Amino acid sequence: xxxxxxxxxxxxxxxxxxxxxxxxxxxxxxxxxxxxxxxxxxxxxxxxxxxxxxxxxxxxxxxxxxxxxxxxxxxxxxxxxxxxxxxxxxxxxxxxxxxxxxxxxxxxxxxxxxxxxxxxxxxxxxxxxxxxxxxxxxxxxxxxxxxxxxxxxxxxxxxxxxxxxxxxxxxxxxxxxxxxxxxxxxxxxxxxxxxxxxxxxxxxxxxxxxxxxxxxxxxxxxxxxxxxxxxxxxxxxxxxxxxxxxxxxxxxxxxxxxxxxxxxxxxxxxxxxxxxxxxxxxxxxxxxxxxxxxxxxxxxxxxxxxxxxxxxxxxxxxxxxxxxxxxxxxxxxxxxxxxxxxxxxxxxxxxxxxxxxxxxxxxxxxxxxxxxxxxxxxxxxxxxxxxxxxx
Numbered sequence: 001x002x003x004x005x006x007x008x009x010x011x012x013x014x015x016x017x018x019x020x021x022x023x024x025x026x027x028x029x030x031x032x033x034x035x036x037x038x039x040x041x042x043x044x045x046x047x048x049x050x051x052x053x054x055x056x057x058x059x060x061x062x063x064x065x066x067x068x069x070x071x072x073x074x075x076x077x078x079x080x081x082x083x084x085x086x087x088x089x090x091x092x093x094x095x096x097x098x099x100x101x102x103x104x105x106x107x108x109x110x111x112x113x114x115x116x117x118x119x120x121x122x123x124x125x126x127x128x129x130x131x132x133x134x135x136x137x138x139x140x141x142x143x144x145x146x147x148x149x150x151x152x153x154x155x156x157x158x159x160x161x162x163x164x165x166x167x168x169x170x171x172x173x174x175x176x177x178x179x180x181x182x183x184x185x186x187x188x189x190x191x192x193x194x195x196x197x198x199x200x201x202x203x204x205x206x207x208x209x210x211x212x213x214x215x216x217x218x219x220x221x222x223x224x225x226x227x228x229x230x231x232x233x234x235x236x237x238x239x240x241x242x243x244x245x246x247x248x249x250x251x252x253x254x255x256x257x258x259x260x261x262x263x264x265x266x267x268x269x270x271x272x273x274x275x276x277x278x279x280x281x282x283x284x285x286x287x288x289x290x291x292x293x294x295x296x297x298x299x300x301x302x303x304x305x306x307x308x309x310x311x312x313x314x315x316x317x318x319x320x321x322x323x324x325x326x327x328x329x330x331x332x333x334x335x336x337x338x339x340x341x342x343x344x345x346x347x348x349x350x351x352x353x354x355x356x357x358x359x360x361x362x363x364x365x366x367x368x369x370x371x372x373x374x375x376x377x378x379x380x381x382x383x384x385x386x387x388x389x390x391x
Contacts, residue, residue: 003085011086012070014046015053019069028054028306056080059141061308063119075114079105079141102138123298123313126349128372128384136347139376144302146179147172147200147380151233154194161190175233176200193259198226201299201375205343205385206230208369213237215287220273220330225253227292227343229260236264241284243271273329274322281333288339289330293323295344295351299375299382320350324358331363334390340365342386347372352384364391 022031032054036047056076057069064072074091077084078098087094097108106116120137127133150158152175162169162179165188170178178200185191206227211217211234218241219228228242244250250268257266271277296319301307327342334340342359344351352372359365370386 003088005089008085008089011046011049011053012073014042014050015057015073016069018050018054019057024306024310027304028058029304052081053077053086055143055305058305058308059120060116061120061140061305062122063116064114065119075109075116078109079116080143102141106138121308123311123348125313125316127347128349128352130372131347131374131376131382136376136382140302140305140308142302142379143181144199144375144381145379146181146183146185147198147203148177148179148185148195149175149198149203149230149233150177150195151175158191158194161188172200174203176203193261196226196229196256196260198230199300199375199381199383200378201373201381201383202226202345203230204373205383206234206341207385209234209288209339209341209387211235211238212287214239216285217241217288217290218243218286218330218333219290219292220271221292221294221326222253222268223249223292225249225256227290228253228266229256229262231290232262232264232266236262239265240267241286242266242268243273245270245272273326277329285333285335286338287335288341289334290341290343291327291330292343293326293351293355295319295323295346296348297345299345299347299384302376303381316348316350319346320355323351323355327355327359327363331359331365331390336390338390339368340388340390342388344384345381346384347382352386356386356388359386359388365389366391 018035021035022028032051036042053073057073059080060072060076064075070090074086077086078094079102082099084098087098097105100108109116117134117137120140127136167183168180172178211231213235214237216239217231219231220243222228222242222244225242228240231238231240242253247270250270253268269280271280296311296316331340342356346352356367356370360367365388368387368389373383373385375382
């Protein structure tokens with residue numbers, strides 16, 4: 001297909017407008033939504049292309065920061081895509097190599113004087129030991145897929161509707177489904193309430209956890225509530241307390257429970273786990289506590305690649321201190337022989353293995369299982385999960 005130089009240059013101008021208007025730390029996806037609403041003259045193809053160019057550029061991290069934006073965009077398109085008018089127009093000699101595997105593209109660029117790898121994930125803090133640092137860094141050049149969790153009772157209906165809508169999908173282990181990134185499931189009304197968007201690594205974070213009917217559980221840092229819904233999908237007969245510091249989060253979670261038709265014994269409470277919560281807990285204790293801890297989110301930056309240049313490495317210790325205060329607070333309410341699930345979507349050792357050692361050394365918990373859930377080799381998030389037992 002012949003390249004239209006005027007159109008390509010317009011796409012580049014649109015990209016520059018977006019970059020000039022964007023101000024961190026606002027999440028880039030949220031910014032783009034507002035930007036497109038304010039610039040309704042941009043058609044759907046223009047919106048798709050400026051999104052693609054922006055995210056591909058962010059995927060370079062701090063690589064080649066000294067180069068002009070145009071050069072970096074062309075390099076990003078070459079690495080992240082299999083076909084690119086931007087590459088065809090500005091580096092036609094590269095087109096013969098754009099279909100190559102990623103590592104071979106990297107080798108080709110190195111011969112052109114463009115070394116990429118070291119700047120992709122340019123943080124000196126140690127990664128969790130089991131992570132392949134090079135493979136993990138390269139994974140940021142690949143857009144993760146969309147994953148959903150479908151309760152077994154809904155799987156036949158969901159698969160039938162996905163097929164009818166000609167939406168490609170792949171069934172994975174458990175209740176997980178893989179779909180192409182960008183799939184707009186919200187536009188399919190018949191699917192409402194039948195699935196939950198949840199990364200496959202997040203779905204696997206509770207693997208090996210033995211849930212017993214009637215057991216009392218506490219999801220202490222509920223966030224969007226994905227883990228609460230996962231717990232109830234695994235065992236609807238548990239009694240569940242859900243807490244978060246933000247009232248708006250719990251209101252949104254109530255709506256998610258409603259759409260998912262949750263009928264279990266669920267209570268929600270606003271709590272600041274860095275403060276004394278004895279008056280709120282009123283002597284309660286739990287068979288299991290889930291701490292999906294606030295963290296750097298570094299295992300998910302393939303979805304939010306703007307963080308590769310925005311995150312300040314000094315903030316890791318800020319998160320560690322917060323994590324320690326949270327576990328110090330919640331472990332007091334764990335019954336003898338109770339289970340603590342500690343989960344992050346971080347890849348840093350300080351937030352993962354070191355925090356588990358803190359739980360063992362300070363609180364006498366015993367580690368039953370712990371490790372990284374690798375997503376960087378399967379187009380998903382990377383997470384850490386540890387299951388610990390109280391004495």
